[in-house]
Amino acid sequence: MSKNKQGKKHIHILDGMSLYTRDKSPFYWGYLNIDGEIYKKSLKTTDKKEAERLLFLWKNELFTGEVAKDADALNKTDLIEANNHKVDNTRRKALMITSGLMGAVTVTGFAVPFLSAWNPSEKAKALGASVKFDLSKLDPGAMAVVEWRRTPIFVVHQTKKALENLPKLNDRVTDPALSEGVARSSNDKFTVLKGVCTHLSCAPKYHPEIEPKAWDEEWLGGFFCPCHGSKFDLAGRVYKGVPAPINLEVPPHSFDGDTLIIGEPA
Template sequence: MTSAVGAVGASFAAVPFIASWNPSAKAKAVGGPVKIDVSKMQIGQKIQVSWRKQPVFVIRHSKEALESLPQVESKLDDPSSLKIDEPYRDINPTLSTSTEYTVIAGVCTHLGCAPKYYPEMESQPWDESWVGGFFCPCHGSMFDIVGRVFKGVPAPTNLKVPPHYFDGNILTIGEERGTA
């Protein structure tokens, strides 16, 4: 009888103990996907969202901006994104699953600073022939409008592209289509 009561008591004690191994709701939320409605974004606009406590930039490009991409390729260190694990490199010029939007981590690959977006296609103090992109004021790293790194700057690689997909006007960051 004592053994039976002890076994039942042990099982009741084990349930909360085993349940404590599951991640908390807060831990699940930190790594969970983020959904954004991009239907109201203007052409040329950049918005910033947070995913896994990291900034993610979403940029809606004009056709003219995307047509200017070949103009800077000779200045880029890795124009085809071969030095990093780039999930969407051969799909679109935006390095995204979209032909119109770029989705990139807003963290410089040099020391983790936040690069600033300068979409203007005009001369800048750091580049006479600037055709738009990102400039990291901390150490002078430059990236084009889709996050590819320039040659001769401190940043070693292109900006990272998080897993994402578009379902109409809804962008989901943190998942690829068909995964959950």
Template sequence: MTEDVSDCDEDPVTNEARRRFLVTATSVIGAIGVVGAAVPFIASWEPSARATAAGSPVDISIKKLEPGQMVTVSWRSRPVWVLHRTPEQLATLSKLNDACKDPDSKADQQFSPKVQNIYRSLEPAYFVCVGICTHLGCIPDYKPTPHSPEMGPQWLGGFFCPCHGSHYDLAGRVLKGSPAPLNLPVLPYYFLNDREIRVGTLADGSMKDWKPNTW
């Protein structure tokens, strides 16, 4: 049997030098790998040309939207809600002023002072917003039933984020005790007529690039 003694013939200084080289080389290659993996991930957060084009205004039909019903459409790859609120739902809003973090919508989460009211809408019956929780970007659920066993006796109807438990009223105002810091965003929109709403711009074509304080 022939024994490999090549490493044994080298003196300790040579072995130490080789060991340092291998450690350094491995560290450098590992760092390059991390950077190489991180760059595509970071780049994915930047909007592509296609995503920017997808930000075009969207028309939403409300002709068949019954009171209490909500429709969801996609705009800029985000869910936009249009909720046709009942008179009973509208009546709950004033009762929740003291329970809201920002009851008067002072934070920059709506496109205009025209929707900086208790309804957070151009017309009280129709609530239009981006359905993304302002905590960590989950999509809340529509929970319209007051005092339901699931939501508890104090619940008057609204939106609930299942990820971390944020609560919003039927105007998208975040309730105290929720981890979400801000109200749901009210994006630019206007009524084309009594049957359609255009979201993502105003009638004069402005505010197509509007963004809230946070999504």
């Protein structure tokens, strides 16, 4: 078990299965990482053994679609084997909706102008094809979330002020990534990032405001991951001293005038 500065305790159960609790909140939370998609929910118990049992039951429910009436009928071996089976895409889609993790719940949480392009065609999703996004819809300072290969992609329209501020953070980030350009983009206005925290794959929140924040009194805008407090600047560069080890990833993408093409490298 590990415990961070905020008093959050992380208990690793198996690959992709964790429990969390905090000093202030007695309930255990269950986290599941299924093929890079994170599912979390409160297990509403303060008992670790019970939390572990509920975590396994929940995982089984996700894989089979059945709620086990008899908890003792399940054992770890069955569930670990279930983990090796591919989740059916239809079921996965349903889970995305019912678990409310990376979809609407996340995107409506942004406090800034926001555009969602979360609806590529089913065919495009199935093929993992490239996805196009019209950048002319995006005002300076706004961010859009575009789904590509079932991954949320953050598209940020950088403001002039943001571009001026990014070099000021070079000393505060782990990897300044100077070779990638000031906004880590070949375009001087738009930054394109995978919206997946590089710690345990939560969805970081977009906070472009330049103002003191609870997590940083000298905040110059960026992304904050509420799961364990990782901070990234507006170019997705991770701050020093947070749980996330590396910068937010930049997906392959290219620009064609006002069109962003995600999935096709320049």
